[in-house]
Amino acid sequence: MRSLIDGFSYPLRAIRFIVGQPVLWRYIVMPIVLNIIVGLALYTTLLWAGFQATETFLVGWPVWIEWFVRGLLVIALFLGLGYILVRFGVVLGSPFYGRLSELIEERLRGVVRTAPPPTSASVMHDVLCALLFELKKFLLILLIGTPALLLNLIPVVGTLLATGASVTLGVTITCLDFFDPPLERRRLSFRGKLSFIRRHLPASAGFGLICLGLVSIPFFNLIAVPICITAGTLFFCEYDNLSR
Numbered sequence: 463m464r465s466l467i468d469g470f471s472y473p474l475r476a477i478r479f480i481v482g483q484p485v486l487w488r489y490i491v492m493p494i495v496l497n498i499i500v501g502l503a504l505y506t507t508l509l510w511a512g513f514q515a516t517e518t519f520l521v522g523w524p525v526w527i528e529w530f531v532r533g534l535l536v537i538a539l540f541l542g543l544g545y546i547l548v549r550f551g552v553v554l555g556s557p558f559y560g561r562l563s564e565l566i567e568e569r570l571r572g573v574v575r576t577a578p579p580p581t582s583a584s585v586m587h588d589v590l591c592a593l594l595f596e597l598k599k600f601l602l603i604l605l606i607g608t609p610a611l612l613l614n615l616i617p618v619v620g621t622l623l624a625t626g627a628s629v630t631l632g633v634t635i636t637c638l639d640f641f642d643p644p645l646e647r648r649r650l651s652f653r654g655k656l657s658f659i660r661r662h663l664p665a666s667a668g669f670g671l672i673c674l675g676l677v678s679i680p681f682f683n684l685i686a687v688p689i690c691i692t693a694g695t696l697f698f699c700e701y702d703n704l705s706r
Contacts, residue, residue: 469668469697473676476693483569489562490688493555497684500554501547548677549596551687552639556592562688563643563695570699595642598652599635606631633670634659640673640694641666644702662701669697 480486552559610627613620637659645655659666673693676686 466664466668469665469670470672472669472693472697473672473689475696476689479566479696480689480692483566486562486565486692489558489565490692493551493558493688494685496554497547497551497687500550501681501684504547547683548639548687551684553592553596555687559688559691560643560646562691564647566692566695567644567699570696591646595638595646595652599638603631603635629671632674633667636674636677636690637666637670637694640669640690641698642694643691644695644698658698662697665697665701669693 480490606627610624610631613624613627616623634656638655641655641658645658650658659670673686673690676690677683679686
């Protein structure tokens with residue numbers, strides 16, 4: 463239980479760490495600006511398109527039904543876009559997050575990693591690697607998420623099993639998102655990254671649960687990603703030292 467609670471504490475630790483390290487702020491501000499631009503564009507565009515569609519589809523229906531459908535649409539878009547924005551944020555911000563994680567590790571371990579200055583080619587490489595990583599996570603979601611949905615066909619207990627499987631999958635994907643920078647620097651395979659999560663249970667489960675909650679909050683998720691990236695690097699450095 464202590465290990466699980468310890469996993470929950472990392473986002474708060476990350477905020478304290480960021481506040482005390484002004485040199486890291488530029489690697490956080492730029493991705494947040496990108497997230498806000500993309501987020502506002504998606505939220506406003508899709509909400510406007512959704513409201514236009516409901517007005518056309520619900521012509522002649524009672525006003526209360528129209529407002530009820532609009533409310534459901536807003537909730538669905540916020541939840542769905544929250545997931546999409548995290549995916550966009552991780553990919554678009556990958557060059558910044560990689561360097562952010564590297565600098566955090568340097569300060570925690572006192573080892574300076576000499577990295578060449580970023581170029582357009584290196585930034586493109588980082589984005590392509592992030593896209594490939596997203597594809598692997600998408601395949602994992604298909605392989606586990608599809609059978610999990612079918613569990614709902616089992617009366618009573620099936621819904622509980624499906625919910626448990628969905629939460630477990632969400633926590634795993636979240637851990638992969640935010641542990642990735644330090645793990646990728648060590649050239650771990652996708653299975654190796656999953657193995658890191660498994661070895662450090664239940665702390666990694668607590669970490670994944672709290673970060674999954676943070677990135678699911680509408681609008682707050684626009685700034686939650688760099689906080690969780692920082693938290694993931696702090697987690698890696700501490701638990702990697704313990705396992706040595």
